Amino acid sequence: MPTVTLKLVTIVAERVLQERLLRTLKELGARGYTLTDVSGEGSRGVRASEWEGHNVKIETIVSPEVAERIIEHVAEHYFQHYAVIVYAQPVEVVRGDKYV
Amino acid sequence: MPTVTLKLVTIVAERVLQERLLRTLKELGARGYTLTDVSGEGSRGVRASEWEGHNVKIETIVSPEVAERIIEHVAEHYFQHYAVIVYAQPVEVVRGDKYV
Amino acid sequence: MPTVTLKLVTIVAERVLQERLLRTLKELGARGYTLTDVSGEGSRGVRASEWEGHNVKIETIVSPEVAERIIEHVAEHYFQHYAVIVYAQPVEVVRGDKYV
Numbered sequence: 576m577p578t579v580t581l582k583l584v585t586i587v588a589e590r591v592l593q594e595r596l597l598r599t600l601k602e603l604g605a606r607g608y609t610l611t612d613v614s615g616e617g618s619r620g621v622r623a624s625e626w627e628g629h630n631v632k633i634e635t636i637v638s639p640e641v642a643e644r645i646i647e648h649v650a651e652h653y654f655q656h657y658a659v660i661v662y663a664q665p666v667e668v669v670r671g672d673k674y675v
Numbered sequence: 676m677p678t679v680t681l682k683l684v685t686i687v688a689e690r691v692l693q694e695r696l697l698r699t700l701k702e703l704g705a706r707g708y709t710l711t712d713v714s715g716e717g718s719r720g721v722r723a724s725e726w727e728g729h730n731v732k733i734e735t736i737v738s739p740e741v742a743e744r745i746i747e748h749v750a751e752h753y754f755q756h757y758a759v760i761v762y763a764q765p766v767e768v769v770r771g772d773k774y775v
Numbered sequence: 776m777p778t779v780t781l782k783l784v785t786i787v788a789e790r791v792l793q794e795r796l797l798r799t800l801k802e803l804g805a806r807g808y809t810l811t812d813v814s815g816e817g818s819r820g821v822r823a824s825e826w827e828g829h830n831v832k833i834e835t836i837v838s839p840e841v842a843e844r845i846i847e848h849v850a851e852h853y854f855q856h857y858a859v860i861v862y863a864q865p866v867e868v869v870r871g872d873k874y875v
Binding site: 576578581583607609611612636664665666667668669670673674 | 687711712713714715716717730732743746747750754760761762763764
């Protein structure tokens with residue numbers, strides 16, 4: 576079965592940002608997402624005083640172009656003031672038209 | 676320490692499919708799996724009316740051959756009638772014999 | 776926006792090991808981590824009698840050197856006596872200085 580390589584973009588953010596980030600993902604072209612409740616400690620040390628910070632992990636599979644737009648948007652609008660990370664990885668999917 | 680490259684296969688599906696998918700994974704050659712409770716919205720829009728659909732994420736590390744079998748099986752048997760996605764990524768592991 | 780390729784290291788372990796593993800990650804150079812409650816069955820069959828073993832997934836983004844140290848440490852100190860897996864994947868990030 577032929578596979579297509581798309582991008583899995585993962586955002587880990589404070590839970591208060593969830594709705595805003597989901598709206599942005601849609602506006603930037605994502606057609607679906609998966610949410611996971613997570614906790615953690617970030618490199619900025621923002622949560623250093625709370626051992627278990629409540630975060631949300633948002634994952635979406637998108638085209639490389641949309642991935643780039645999402646990463647740029649998150650870095651520009653959130654990195655300075657929030658404990659947020661964003662990263663991308665190539666993933667092989669079948670039926671790539673489900674995602675783009 | 677020498678590493679081996681295997682495949683991480685991820686399935687995100689409606690929770691009602693969990694037991695059936697786990698049985699299938701074993702039959703197709705997977706020797707372990709990790710389950711995570713997740714929610715989300717899919718590209719098919721199946722869950723458009725439920726903001727938070729309860730899904731399960733199933734992850735398994737397998738050989739490239741088993742990965743291909745799992746992806747084909749899921750696409751053939753589930754894509755038409757269920758909100759399911761499946762994707763594969765290369766991962767580096769040590770002690771590859773734990774997985775295959 | 777320029778991206779840097781780092782390593783996403785994932786450890787899935789019995790929950791009792793969580794604090795010990797987090798201390799070790801910091802000692803080996805990780806500057807942040809994400810925790811997810813998961814369940815699963817492992818290739819060693821350790822959890823064969825418990826259908827849903829309570830595990831924790833620990834994810835951290837680090838330099839390739841730190842990734843190698845973490846993987847070696849986990850394999851050497853945990854593989855023999857615990858149901859633990861560890862794997863690494865390349866990830867593209869922006870602002871790589873957040874992580875290393």
